[in-house]
Amino acid sequence: MDFGRRLRGCVLFAALGLTGGAAGCAHRAPIEPWQREHLSKRAMRFDSDPVEMHFRQHMYGAREGSDLGYGQPGGGCGCN
Amino acid sequence: MRQRCFAVLLGASIWLAGPRARADNHVTLRTVYYREPSTRVVQPVVEIEKDLPAGFDVNTHVLVDAITSASAASGPSGDNIFTEVRDEAGLRVGKNWSRARATLAYNYSAESDYWSHILAAGAVFRVWGDTGTLSLSAGAGFDTVGKRVLGAAPRPTGTVDDACKPIGTSLPNGTKTCPLHQRFAGINYTQVLTPTVVVQGGYELALLDGFQASPYRTVPQKGSEVVPEKRWRNAVALRVAKYFSEAGLGLQLHYRYYWDLYYQYKWQFLPTRATDPDATSGTDPWHVRSHTIEGRVFKTLGRDVELRATYRYYTQGAAGIWCDPTSGASCYANSSLFTNDPKLTPVATQFLEGKVYWEASRWRGLPFAGWFAAGSFEFSYGYYWQNTSYVGAHILQAGYTIPY
Numbered sequence: 001m002d003f004g005r006r007l008r009g010c011v012l013f014a015a016l017g018l019t020g021g022a023a024g025c026a027h028r029a030p031i032e033p034w035q036r037e038h039l040s041k042r043a044m045r046f047d048s049d050p051v052e053m054h055f056r057q058h059m060y061g062a063r064e065g066s067d068l069g070y071g072q073p074g075g076g077c078g079c080n
Numbered sequence: 081m082r083q084r085c086f087a088v089l090l091g092a093s094i095w096l097a098g099p100r101a102r103a104d105n106h107v108t109l110r111t112v113y114y115r116e117p118s119t120r121v122v123q124p125v126v127e128i129e130k131d132l133p134a135g136f137d138v139n140t141h142v143l144v145d146a147i148t149s150a151s152a153a154s155g156p157s158g159d160n161i162f163t164e165v166r167d168e169a170g171l172r173v174g175k176n177w178s179r180a181r182a183t184l185a186y187n188y189s190a191e192s193d194y195w196s197h198i199l200a201a202g203a204v205f206r207v208w209g210d211t212g213t214l215s216l217s218a219g220a221g222f223d224t225v226g227k228r229v230l231g232a233a234p235r236p237t238g239t240v241d242d243a244c245k246p247i248g249t250s251l252p253n254g255t256k257t258c259p260l261h262q263r264f265a266g267i268n269y270t271q272v273l274t275p276t277v278v279v280q281g282g283y284e285l286a287l288l289d290g291f292q293a294s295p296y297r298t299v300p301q302k303g304s305e306v307v308p309e310k311r312w313r314n315a316v317a318l319r320v321a322k323y324f325s326e327a328g329l330g331l332q333l334h335y336r337y338y339w340d341l342y343y344q345y346k347w348q349f350l351p352t353r354a355t356d357p358d359a360t361s362g363t364d365p366w367h368v369r370s371h372t373i374e375g376r377v378f379k380t381l382g383r384d385v386e387l388r389a390t391y392r393y394y395t396q397g398a399a400g401i402w403c404d405p406t407s408g409a410s411c412y413a414n415s416s417l418f419t420n421d422p423k424l425t426p427v428a429t430q431f432l433e434g435k436v437y438w439e440a441s442r443w444r445g446l447p448f449a450g451w452f453a454a455g456s457f458e459f460s461y462g463y464y465w466q467n468t469s470y471v472g473a474h475i476l477q478a479g480y481t482i483p484y
Contacts, residue, residue: 031211031274035275036275037275038275038276038323039272041378042330042437043323043330043331043376044278044323044330045321046270046319046321046334051110051127051141051479052479055112055123055125059464059473063423063470064370065370065424065427066315066368066370068285068315
Protein backbone atom coordinates (compact mmCIF):
# COMPACT_ATOMS: atom_id res chain seq x y z
CA MET A 1 0.00 0.00 0.00
CA ASP A 2 1.57 3.28 -1.05
CA PHE A 3 2.00 6.23 1.23
CA GLY A 4 -0.63 8.35 -0.48
CA ARG A 5 -3.29 5.70 -0.06
CA ARG A 6 -2.42 5.18 3.59
CA LEU A 7 -2.49 8.92 4.19
CA ARG A 8 -5.87 9.22 2.51
CA GLY A 9 -7.19 6.39 4.65
CA CYS A 10 -5.90 8.05 7.80
CA VAL A 11 -7.50 11.36 6.89
CA LEU A 12 -10.84 9.75 6.15
CA PHE A 13 -10.69 7.75 9.36
CA ALA A 14 -9.85 10.86 11.36
CA ALA A 15 -12.68 12.81 9.74
CA LEU A 16 -15.22 10.11 10.46
CA GLY A 17 -13.91 9.62 13.98
CA LEU A 18 -13.96 13.28 14.87
CA THR A 19 -17.38 13.86 13.41
CA GLY A 20 -18.85 10.77 15.04
CA GLY A 21 -17.20 11.61 18.32
CA ALA A 22 -18.51 15.12 18.13
CA ALA A 23 -22.04 13.92 17.60
CA GLY A 24 -21.71 11.51 20.49
CA CYS A 25 -20.41 14.18 22.86
CA ALA A 26 -23.13 16.57 21.88
CA HIS A 27 -25.82 14.00 22.50
CA ARG A 28 -24.66 13.61 26.07
CA ALA A 29 -24.34 17.35 26.68
CA PRO A 30 -27.03 19.36 24.89
CA ILE A 31 -26.56 23.12 24.53
CA GLU A 32 -29.36 25.06 26.17
CA PRO A 33 -30.77 28.16 24.48
CA TRP A 34 -29.25 30.49 27.07
CA GLN A 35 -25.83 29.00 26.36
CA ARG A 36 -25.87 29.95 22.69
CA GLU A 37 -24.73 33.55 23.10
CA HIS A 38 -21.37 33.06 21.42
CA LEU A 39 -22.46 30.61 18.75
CA SER A 40 -23.87 33.34 16.55
CA LYS A 41 -20.62 35.27 16.52
CA ARG A 42 -18.67 35.55 13.31
CA ALA A 43 -15.78 33.65 14.83
CA MET A 44 -17.99 30.62 15.44
CA ARG A 45 -19.43 30.35 11.95
CA PHE A 46 -17.70 28.77 9.01
CA ASP A 47 -20.06 30.35 6.47
CA SER A 48 -20.28 33.89 7.76
CA ASP A 49 -19.18 35.60 4.56
CA PRO A 50 -20.22 33.72 1.41
CA VAL A 51 -19.61 36.68 -0.90
CA GLU A 52 -16.01 36.90 0.20
CA MET A 53 -15.55 33.14 -0.02
CA HIS A 54 -16.99 33.15 -3.50
CA PHE A 55 -14.17 35.42 -4.65
CA ARG A 56 -11.46 33.62 -2.74
CA GLN A 57 -12.39 30.26 -4.16
CA HIS A 58 -12.36 31.69 -7.63
CA MET A 59 -8.88 33.02 -6.99
CA TYR A 60 -7.62 29.72 -5.60
CA GLY A 61 -9.24 27.78 -8.42
CA ALA A 62 -7.33 29.81 -10.98
CA ARG A 63 -3.95 29.25 -9.34
CA GLU A 64 -4.06 25.90 -7.59
CA GLY A 65 -4.72 22.47 -9.01
CA SER A 66 -7.19 21.24 -6.42
CA ASP A 67 -10.55 22.91 -6.25
CA LEU A 68 -13.24 21.45 -4.02
CA GLY A 69 -13.64 20.98 -0.36
CA TYR A 70 -14.46 24.52 0.63
CA GLY A 71 -18.20 24.20 0.45
CA GLN A 72 -18.15 26.75 -2.31
CA PRO A 73 -19.19 26.82 -5.92
CA GLY A 74 -17.01 27.92 -8.78
CA GLY A 75 -18.19 28.44 -12.30
CA GLY A 76 -17.17 30.36 -15.31
CA CYS A 77 -13.63 31.42 -15.75
CA GLY A 78 -12.95 35.07 -15.11
CA CYS A 79 -9.75 33.83 -13.76
CA ASN A 80 -8.12 37.02 -12.87
CA MET B 81 -0.64 33.90 -21.42
CA ARG B 82 -4.15 34.19 -20.33
CA GLN B 83 -4.90 32.12 -17.30
CA ARG B 84 -7.78 29.74 -17.28
CA CYS B 85 -9.74 28.11 -14.59
CA PHE B 86 -12.11 25.45 -15.55
CA ALA B 87 -14.90 26.04 -13.31
CA VAL B 88 -14.70 23.21 -11.12
CA LEU B 89 -17.58 23.13 -9.10
CA LEU B 90 -18.16 22.39 -5.87
CA GLY B 91 -20.67 20.65 -3.86
CA ALA B 92 -22.03 21.42 -0.45
CA SER B 93 -22.10 24.96 -1.62
CA ILE B 94 -22.82 27.72 0.78
CA TRP B 95 -24.11 30.04 -1.86
CA LEU B 96 -25.76 27.62 -4.20
CA ALA B 97 -27.29 25.18 -1.85
CA GLY B 98 -26.20 25.64 1.71
CA PRO B 99 -27.55 27.17 4.88
CA ARG B 100 -28.17 30.87 5.05
CA ALA B 101 -25.26 32.95 6.23
CA ARG B 102 -27.59 35.68 7.48
CA ALA B 103 -31.16 35.21 8.61
CA ASP B 104 -32.51 38.57 7.55
CA ASN B 105 -33.31 40.73 4.57
CA HIS B 106 -30.16 42.46 3.46
CA VAL B 107 -28.23 44.01 0.62
CA THR B 108 -24.48 43.59 0.32
CA LEU B 109 -22.28 45.68 -1.94
CA ARG B 110 -18.67 44.69 -2.36
CA THR B 111 -15.75 45.54 -4.58
CA VAL B 112 -12.58 43.54 -4.96
CA TYR B 113 -9.37 44.86 -6.44
CA TYR B 114 -6.87 42.17 -7.36
CA ARG B 115 -3.42 42.87 -8.73
CA GLU B 116 -0.58 40.61 -9.79
CA PRO B 117 2.31 41.40 -12.14
CA SER B 118 0.43 40.55 -15.34
CA THR B 119 -3.21 40.90 -14.35
CA ARG B 120 -5.57 43.30 -12.63
CA VAL B 121 -9.16 42.56 -11.71
CA VAL B 122 -11.89 44.82 -10.44
CA GLN B 123 -14.97 42.93 -9.30
CA PRO B 124 -18.08 44.73 -8.06
CA VAL B 125 -20.74 42.48 -6.53
CA VAL B 126 -24.32 43.04 -5.40
CA GLU B 127 -26.10 40.45 -3.28
CA ILE B 128 -29.72 40.75 -2.14
CA GLU B 129 -31.65 38.44 0.16
CA LYS B 130 -35.35 38.63 0.94
CA ASP B 131 -37.65 36.62 3.18
CA LEU B 132 -40.92 35.57 1.59
CA PRO B 133 -44.16 34.26 3.07
CA ALA B 134 -44.66 30.60 3.98
CA GLY B 135 -41.04 30.03 4.95
CA PHE B 136 -39.55 30.82 1.58
CA ASP B 137 -36.61 33.11 0.95
CA VAL B 138 -34.77 34.22 -2.14
CA ASN B 139 -31.18 35.27 -2.67
CA THR B 140 -29.69 36.73 -5.80
CA HIS B 141 -26.35 38.12 -6.78
CA VAL B 142 -24.82 39.84 -9.75
CA LEU B 143 -21.13 40.44 -10.28
CA VAL B 144 -18.82 41.69 -12.97
CA ASP B 145 -15.17 40.74 -13.37
CA ALA B 146 -13.26 43.39 -15.30
CA ILE B 147 -10.00 41.63 -16.11
CA THR B 148 -7.07 43.51 -17.59
CA SER B 149 -4.21 41.27 -18.54
CA ALA B 150 -0.98 41.14 -20.47
CA SER B 151 -1.30 38.11 -22.67
CA ALA B 152 1.04 36.58 -25.19
CA ALA B 153 -1.97 34.77 -26.57
CA SER B 154 -3.63 38.00 -27.51
CA GLY B 155 -1.05 39.17 -29.99
CA PRO B 156 1.20 37.80 -32.70
CA SER B 157 4.40 39.12 -31.21
CA GLY B 158 5.00 39.70 -27.56
CA ASP B 159 2.50 40.67 -24.93
CA ASN B 160 -0.53 42.80 -25.55
CA ILE B 161 -2.76 44.41 -22.99
CA PHE B 162 -6.40 43.50 -23.21
CA THR B 163 -9.43 43.83 -21.01
CA GLU B 164 -12.20 41.30 -20.75
CA VAL B 165 -15.40 41.26 -18.78
CA ARG B 166 -17.03 38.29 -17.10
CA ASP B 167 -20.64 38.60 -15.99
CA GLU B 168 -22.18 36.34 -13.39
CA ALA B 169 -25.67 36.11 -11.94
CA GLY B 170 -27.18 33.66 -9.50
CA LEU B 171 -30.56 32.94 -7.98
CA ARG B 172 -31.30 30.73 -5.00
CA VAL B 173 -34.69 29.92 -3.55
CA GLY B 174 -34.99 28.35 -0.10
CA LYS B 175 -37.81 26.79 1.87
CA ASN B 176 -37.55 26.53 5.65
CA TRP B 177 -39.24 24.20 8.09
CA SER B 178 -38.72 24.01 11.81
CA ARG B 179 -35.65 21.78 11.61
CA ALA B 180 -34.93 21.54 7.92
CA ARG B 181 -34.24 23.64 4.88
CA ALA B 182 -34.21 22.92 1.16
CA THR B 183 -32.74 25.02 -1.62
CA LEU B 184 -32.66 25.18 -5.38
CA ALA B 185 -30.16 27.37 -7.14
CA TYR B 186 -29.02 28.42 -10.58
CA ASN B 187 -25.85 30.26 -11.51
CA TYR B 188 -24.79 31.65 -14.86
CA SER B 189 -21.39 33.00 -15.84
CA ALA B 190 -20.40 34.37 -19.21
CA GLU B 191 -17.34 35.81 -20.82
CA SER B 192 -16.24 35.99 -24.40
CA ASP B 193 -14.77 32.49 -24.45
CA TYR B 194 -16.29 30.66 -21.49
CA TRP B 195 -19.90 30.09 -20.48
CA SER B 196 -21.13 28.21 -17.46
CA HIS B 197 -24.53 27.07 -16.20
CA ILE B 198 -24.80 25.49 -12.77
CA LEU B 199 -27.84 23.87 -11.22
CA ALA B 200 -27.73 22.79 -7.59
CA ALA B 201 -30.02 21.48 -4.90
CA GLY B 202 -29.38 21.27 -1.19
CA ALA B 203 -30.92 20.13 2.06
CA VAL B 204 -30.03 21.03 5.63
CA PHE B 205 -31.23 19.19 8.73
CA ARG B 206 -30.76 20.27 12.33
CA VAL B 207 -30.35 17.37 14.74
CA TRP B 208 -29.37 16.59 18.35
CA GLY B 209 -31.41 19.38 19.86
CA ASP B 210 -30.26 21.89 17.28
CA THR B 211 -26.59 21.28 18.08
CA GLY B 212 -25.87 19.39 14.89
CA THR B 213 -26.37 20.41 11.26
CA LEU B 214 -26.24 17.97 8.39
CA SER B 215 -25.89 19.55 4.94
CA LEU B 216 -26.28 17.67 1.67
CA SER B 217 -25.92 19.10 -1.79
CA ALA B 218 -25.68 17.96 -5.37
CA GLY B 219 -25.78 19.51 -8.77
CA ALA B 220 -24.46 19.73 -12.27
CA GLY B 221 -22.53 22.20 -14.33
CA PHE B 222 -22.64 22.70 -18.07
CA ASP B 223 -19.68 24.69 -19.33
CA THR B 224 -18.66 25.67 -22.81
CA VAL B 225 -15.07 26.50 -23.69
CA GLY B 226 -14.25 28.67 -26.66
CA LYS B 227 -11.28 30.54 -27.93
CA ARG B 228 -10.82 34.24 -28.31
CA VAL B 229 -7.97 35.66 -30.33
CA LEU B 230 -7.60 39.36 -30.82
CA GLY B 231 -6.91 40.86 -34.21
CA ALA B 232 -5.04 38.77 -36.71
CA ALA B 233 -3.20 36.73 -34.15
CA PRO B 234 -2.14 33.29 -35.37
CA ARG B 235 -3.26 30.11 -33.75
CA PRO B 236 -0.92 28.60 -31.19
CA THR B 237 1.72 26.14 -32.27
CA GLY B 238 0.11 22.79 -32.89
CA THR B 239 -3.48 22.04 -33.61
CA VAL B 240 -6.12 22.96 -31.12
CA ASP B 241 -8.52 20.75 -33.01
CA ASP B 242 -6.51 17.71 -31.95
CA ALA B 243 -7.10 18.49 -28.32
CA CYS B 244 -10.81 18.56 -28.90
CA LYS B 245 -11.24 15.46 -30.99
CA PRO B 246 -11.87 13.11 -28.08
CA ILE B 247 -15.11 14.90 -27.34
CA GLY B 248 -16.13 15.12 -30.94
CA THR B 249 -15.88 18.78 -31.79
CA SER B 250 -13.20 21.07 -33.05
CA LEU B 251 -12.02 24.35 -31.65
CA PRO B 252 -10.88 26.75 -34.33
CA ASN B 253 -10.48 30.39 -33.58
CA GLY B 254 -13.61 31.48 -31.85
CA THR B 255 -16.03 29.75 -34.17
CA LYS B 256 -16.66 26.48 -32.38
CA THR B 257 -16.56 25.39 -28.80
CA CYS B 258 -16.04 22.37 -26.64
CA PRO B 259 -18.20 21.24 -23.71
CA LEU B 260 -17.25 20.46 -20.15
CA HIS B 261 -19.85 18.73 -18.02
CA GLN B 262 -19.61 18.49 -14.26
CA ARG B 263 -21.51 16.64 -11.60
CA PHE B 264 -20.85 17.34 -7.95
CA ALA B 265 -22.09 16.39 -4.51
CA GLY B 266 -21.14 17.08 -0.94
CA ILE B 267 -21.94 16.28 2.65
CA ASN B 268 -21.03 18.40 5.66
CA TYR B 269 -21.75 17.84 9.31
CA THR B 270 -21.39 20.63 11.86
CA GLN B 271 -21.59 19.96 15.58
CA VAL B 272 -21.71 22.31 18.56
CA LEU B 273 -19.63 20.57 21.22
CA THR B 274 -19.83 23.19 23.95
CA PRO B 275 -21.15 26.77 24.05
CA THR B 276 -17.73 27.88 22.75
CA VAL B 277 -16.56 25.01 20.52
CA VAL B 278 -17.90 24.02 17.09
CA VAL B 279 -16.47 21.37 14.76
CA GLN B 280 -17.27 20.53 11.16
CA GLY B 281 -16.32 17.71 8.82
CA GLY B 282 -17.19 17.24 5.20
CA TYR B 283 -16.55 15.40 1.97
CA GLU B 284 -17.07 16.70 -1.54
CA LEU B 285 -16.60 15.23 -4.97
CA ALA B 286 -16.87 16.43 -8.54
CA LEU B 287 -16.85 14.44 -11.75
CA LEU B 288 -15.61 16.32 -14.77
CA ASP B 289 -16.08 15.16 -18.32
CA GLY B 290 -15.09 17.24 -21.30
CA PHE B 291 -12.52 19.69 -22.55
CA GLN B 292 -10.26 20.55 -19.63
CA ALA B 293 -7.20 21.93 -21.39
CA SER B 294 -6.57 25.54 -22.17
CA PRO B 295 -7.08 26.44 -25.82
CA TYR B 296 -4.37 29.08 -25.40
CA ARG B 297 -1.65 27.17 -23.58
CA THR B 298 1.09 25.41 -25.52
CA VAL B 299 3.87 23.01 -24.58
CA PRO B 300 7.34 23.40 -26.12
CA GLN B 301 7.95 20.89 -28.92
CA LYS B 302 4.37 19.62 -28.63
CA GLY B 303 1.99 22.44 -29.40
CA SER B 304 -1.36 22.85 -27.71
CA GLU B 305 -1.66 21.00 -24.46
CA VAL B 306 -3.63 17.77 -24.20
CA VAL B 307 -5.03 16.57 -20.88
CA PRO B 308 -7.47 13.76 -20.02
CA GLU B 309 -11.11 14.53 -20.56
CA LYS B 310 -12.28 12.92 -17.32
CA ARG B 311 -11.43 13.76 -13.78
CA TRP B 312 -12.75 12.69 -10.40
CA ARG B 313 -11.94 15.25 -7.74
CA ASN B 314 -12.32 14.62 -4.00
CA ALA B 315 -11.73 16.60 -0.84
CA VAL B 316 -12.28 16.13 2.86
CA ALA B 317 -12.19 19.05 5.25
CA LEU B 318 -12.14 19.47 9.00
CA ARG B 319 -12.82 22.76 10.76
CA VAL B 320 -12.77 23.76 14.40
CA ALA B 321 -13.89 27.03 15.97
CA LYS B 322 -13.24 28.08 19.56
CA TYR B 323 -14.34 31.28 21.27
CA PHE B 324 -12.57 32.66 24.32
CA SER B 325 -15.32 34.78 25.82
CA GLU B 326 -13.29 36.57 28.48
CA ALA B 327 -10.76 37.77 25.92
CA GLY B 328 -13.31 38.45 23.20
CA LEU B 329 -11.17 36.27 20.96
CA GLY B 330 -12.20 33.66 18.42
CA LEU B 331 -10.02 31.07 16.72
CA GLN B 332 -10.71 28.93 13.67
CA LEU B 333 -8.55 26.16 12.27
CA HIS B 334 -9.22 24.51 8.92
CA TYR B 335 -7.59 21.52 7.33
CA ARG B 336 -8.33 20.11 3.91
CA TYR B 337 -6.99 17.16 1.95
CA TYR B 338 -7.59 16.85 -1.77
CA TRP B 339 -6.98 13.95 -4.12
CA ASP B 340 -7.78 12.84 -7.62
CA LEU B 341 -9.26 9.40 -7.67
CA TYR B 342 -7.81 6.61 -9.71
CA TYR B 343 -10.97 5.77 -11.54
CA GLN B 344 -10.21 4.25 -14.90
CA TYR B 345 -9.35 0.69 -14.02
CA LYS B 346 -10.09 0.16 -10.40
CA TRP B 347 -13.83 0.72 -10.29
CA GLN B 348 -14.91 1.81 -13.73
CA PHE B 349 -17.28 4.39 -12.31
CA LEU B 350 -17.05 6.46 -15.42
CA PRO B 351 -17.48 5.11 -18.92
CA THR B 352 -14.35 5.32 -20.99
CA ARG B 353 -13.94 5.73 -24.68
CA ALA B 354 -11.36 3.97 -26.75
CA THR B 355 -10.15 7.35 -27.92
CA ASP B 356 -9.39 8.61 -24.42
CA PRO B 357 -5.66 9.27 -24.35
CA ASP B 358 -5.57 8.22 -20.72
CA ALA B 359 -7.64 5.05 -21.14
CA THR B 360 -4.61 2.91 -21.78
CA SER B 361 -2.18 4.47 -19.36
CA GLY B 362 -3.10 2.24 -16.44
CA THR B 363 -2.42 4.97 -13.92
CA ASP B 364 -4.29 7.94 -12.58
CA PRO B 365 -3.48 10.59 -15.17
CA TRP B 366 -4.15 13.54 -12.85
CA HIS B 367 -2.94 12.30 -9.49
CA VAL B 368 -2.94 15.71 -7.80
CA ARG B 369 -2.69 15.64 -4.01
CA SER B 370 -2.80 18.68 -1.80
CA HIS B 371 -2.95 19.78 1.82
CA THR B 372 -4.35 23.09 3.01
CA ILE B 373 -4.10 24.54 6.50
CA GLU B 374 -5.79 27.80 7.41
CA GLY B 375 -6.04 29.68 10.68
CA ARG B 376 -8.20 32.65 11.52
CA VAL B 377 -8.15 34.83 14.60
CA PHE B 378 -11.07 37.13 15.44
CA LYS B 379 -10.85 39.90 17.99
CA THR B 380 -13.62 42.28 19.01
CA LEU B 381 -12.66 45.82 19.92
CA GLY B 382 -15.46 47.55 21.75
CA ARG B 383 -19.03 47.46 20.51
CA ASP B 384 -18.51 48.31 16.85
CA VAL B 385 -15.22 46.89 15.61
CA GLU B 386 -13.99 43.39 14.96
CA LEU B 387 -10.65 42.40 13.50
CA ARG B 388 -9.81 39.23 11.64
CA ALA B 389 -6.39 37.88 10.71
CA THR B 390 -6.06 34.97 8.28
CA TYR B 391 -3.12 32.79 7.34
CA ARG B 392 -3.39 30.00 4.80
CA TYR B 393 -0.77 27.54 3.63
CA TYR B 394 -1.27 25.27 0.64
CA THR B 395 1.01 22.61 -0.76
CA GLN B 396 0.43 20.42 -3.78
CA GLY B 397 2.28 17.70 -5.64
CA ALA B 398 2.63 17.74 -9.40
CA ALA B 399 0.01 16.12 -11.58
CA GLY B 400 0.81 12.72 -13.01
CA ILE B 401 0.67 14.06 -16.55
CA TRP B 402 3.09 16.90 -15.89
CA CYS B 403 6.80 16.84 -16.46
CA ASP B 404 9.14 19.77 -16.46
CA PRO B 405 9.71 20.69 -20.10
CA THR B 406 12.91 22.45 -19.14
CA SER B 407 14.34 19.13 -17.95
CA GLY B 408 15.01 18.06 -21.53
CA ALA B 409 13.62 17.81 -25.02
CA SER B 410 12.54 14.20 -24.45
CA CYS B 411 10.35 15.06 -21.49
CA TYR B 412 7.09 14.56 -23.33
CA ALA B 413 8.54 12.76 -26.32
CA ASN B 414 6.47 9.59 -26.01
CA SER B 415 3.52 10.96 -24.13
CA SER B 416 0.07 11.55 -25.53
CA LEU B 417 -0.70 13.87 -22.62
CA PHE B 418 1.22 17.06 -22.02
CA THR B 419 0.57 20.30 -20.23
CA ASN B 420 2.31 23.49 -19.35
CA ASP B 421 -0.20 24.52 -16.72
CA PRO B 422 1.43 26.11 -13.65
CA LYS B 423 -1.43 24.77 -11.54
CA LEU B 424 -0.33 21.21 -12.26
CA THR B 425 3.25 21.69 -11.12
CA PRO B 426 4.45 21.30 -7.51
CA VAL B 427 2.72 24.30 -5.98
CA ALA B 428 3.11 26.00 -2.63
CA THR B 429 1.16 29.09 -1.70
CA GLN B 430 0.72 31.30 1.32
CA PHE B 431 -1.98 33.86 1.95
CA LEU B 432 -1.93 36.45 4.69
CA GLU B 433 -4.81 38.83 5.21
CA GLY B 434 -6.08 41.39 7.69
CA LYS B 435 -9.70 42.49 7.84
CA VAL B 436 -11.76 45.06 9.75
CA TYR B 437 -15.53 44.90 10.34
CA TRP B 438 -17.16 48.09 11.51
CA GLU B 439 -20.78 48.53 12.59
CA ALA B 440 -21.73 52.06 11.53
CA SER B 441 -24.23 52.71 14.31
CA ARG B 442 -22.18 55.68 15.53
CA TRP B 443 -23.24 57.56 12.42
CA ARG B 444 -26.87 57.52 13.52
CA GLY B 445 -28.29 61.02 13.51
CA LEU B 446 -25.58 62.49 11.30
CA PRO B 447 -26.60 64.17 8.06
CA PHE B 448 -26.05 61.94 5.03
CA ALA B 449 -23.73 59.51 6.87
CA GLY B 450 -26.69 58.57 9.05
CA TRP B 451 -28.26 56.83 6.08
CA PHE B 452 -25.59 54.13 6.43
CA ALA B 453 -25.85 53.78 10.20
CA ALA B 454 -27.93 50.60 10.12
CA GLY B 455 -25.32 48.70 8.18
CA SER B 456 -21.77 47.49 8.57
CA PHE B 457 -18.60 48.12 6.58
CA GLU B 458 -15.69 45.79 6.00
CA PHE B 459 -12.25 46.36 4.58
CA SER B 460 -9.46 43.89 3.98
CA TYR B 461 -6.03 43.60 2.48
CA GLY B 462 -4.30 40.34 1.68
CA TYR B 463 -1.16 39.17 -0.04
CA TYR B 464 -1.10 35.90 -1.93
CA TRP B 465 2.29 34.38 -2.61
CA GLN B 466 2.96 31.44 -4.90
CA ASN B 467 6.08 29.62 -6.05
CA THR B 468 4.93 29.40 -9.69
CA SER B 469 4.96 31.93 -12.50
CA TYR B 470 1.96 33.67 -10.91
CA VAL B 471 4.39 34.88 -8.25
CA GLY B 472 2.20 36.98 -5.96
CA ALA B 473 -0.89 39.13 -5.77
CA HIS B 474 -2.37 41.96 -3.74
CA ILE B 475 -6.06 41.72 -2.87
CA LEU B 476 -8.07 44.66 -1.57
CA GLN B 477 -11.72 44.30 -0.65
CA ALA B 478 -14.31 46.75 0.58
CA GLY B 479 -17.92 45.95 1.37
CA TYR B 480 -21.09 47.27 2.95
CA THR B 481 -24.08 45.29 4.17
CA ILE B 482 -27.35 46.85 5.23
CA PRO B 483 -30.46 45.11 6.54
CA TYR B 484 -33.84 46.28 5.35
